[in-house]
Amino acid sequence: MKKLLLALPFLLFWACSQKEVAEIEGEIVNANGKVLYLDKLHTSSTELMDSVVIGDNGRFKLEVEVTQPDFYLLRLSNGKLITLLLEPKEDVLMHIKGPEMSKDYIVEGSKGSKLVKQITDTLNNTKAKLASIRKELNEKKSDPNYSSISQNLLAEYVETLQNQRKFSVDFVMKNATSLSSYMALYQKLDDKTFTLNENDDIQYVKIVASSMRALYPEHEYTKAILHNYKTLENNLSNLKIKQLIQEKGASFPDITLPNTKNKEVSLSSFDGKFVILSYWASQDANSRKQNSTLSKIYKKYKNKGLEIYQVSVDQNEDQWKEAIKKDGLKWTNVCELENGSAMAVRNFNVQQIPANYLISRQGEIVGKNLYGLALEEKVADYVK
Structure with a gap:
């Protein structure tokens, strides 16, 4: 009994000293001598947990106390990084095929990281x-x-x-x-x-x-x-x-994109109007031909409640604005130049250019991909 009592403090100390440690080891090709950091990724910040100088053979080993699943970043001083999702007691093996890090690597021993x-x-x-x-x-x-x-x-x-x-x-x-x-x-x-x-x-x-x-x-x-x-x-x-x-009951998603003056304009801002939602590209011949038809229709019906909301899939600002000026387009023209208005294209499932949707005063789509005389006749049916 006395021996057990003497051993108890040691056992308690040993138990308390055990930590839930995750180990990450592996190699990075062509990164000898560089410093590799391991950061814990919080929701609004990062926290440095460990670092190591990569050896001559590209090998490295890091460890961190992990008590629950958490995100971590492996990063080199050049800013290249890999996101890991570590759990307690994981032994993670990594082969990183170059200092670009995240573009080409293999990870084993961590389901979350995979x-x-x-x-x-x-x-x-x-x-x-x-x-x-x-x-x-x-x-x-x-x-x-x-x-x-x-x-x-x-x-x-x-x-x-x-x-x-x-x-x-x-x-x-x-x-x-x-x-x-x-x-x-x-x-x-x-x-x-x-x-x-x-x-x-x-x-x-x-x-x-x-x-x-x-x-x-x-x-x-x-x-x-x-x-x-x-x-x-x-x-x-x-x-x-x-x-x-x-009490609109709209049958279409809204669009909000910047116009030629970089001011965001929403399709929904024309509630109560009959709207031609038109998709086009400045360098597309059929789009430019369609602009001529739209100009004719707009001039005839703009004072009777017609609006045109035109979405460009352009990515060249100068070409987009030059086409608007050359074609004399007087209605709302919008474009997300960074990605060619990708989400507006996706949300309306546009499969061709030019394309259009006709939206009634009640917010219902009443026509799709109508051109020339067919477009003008449909507008005339609703705008009187």
């Missing part, structure tokens, strides 16, 4: 494909067959966006109990555009928030997503109340 790599790789591939399509659209502008080429490329652009959205939804539904789904919810195609950005997507936020609240009630990411969900719910509720007040 999921993070999956969603990161998919988004990077989507961004690269969208950039390639935008580049080709720009390069082909002088091609005499640009009209048909642009239609095919635009259809491919929309399909790429839809595929990314489908991947994000499927990923969240399959991995709702993993913190990686938190990351999937908030991925962006660009500074302004989330991969999940429709009102109905609040359901996926709710699924992940409920799962995290059950599994990690005190986690900072749980608190963050619960706050975000409440904000989204309030915004959606206010939107529905606004729609009820307006």
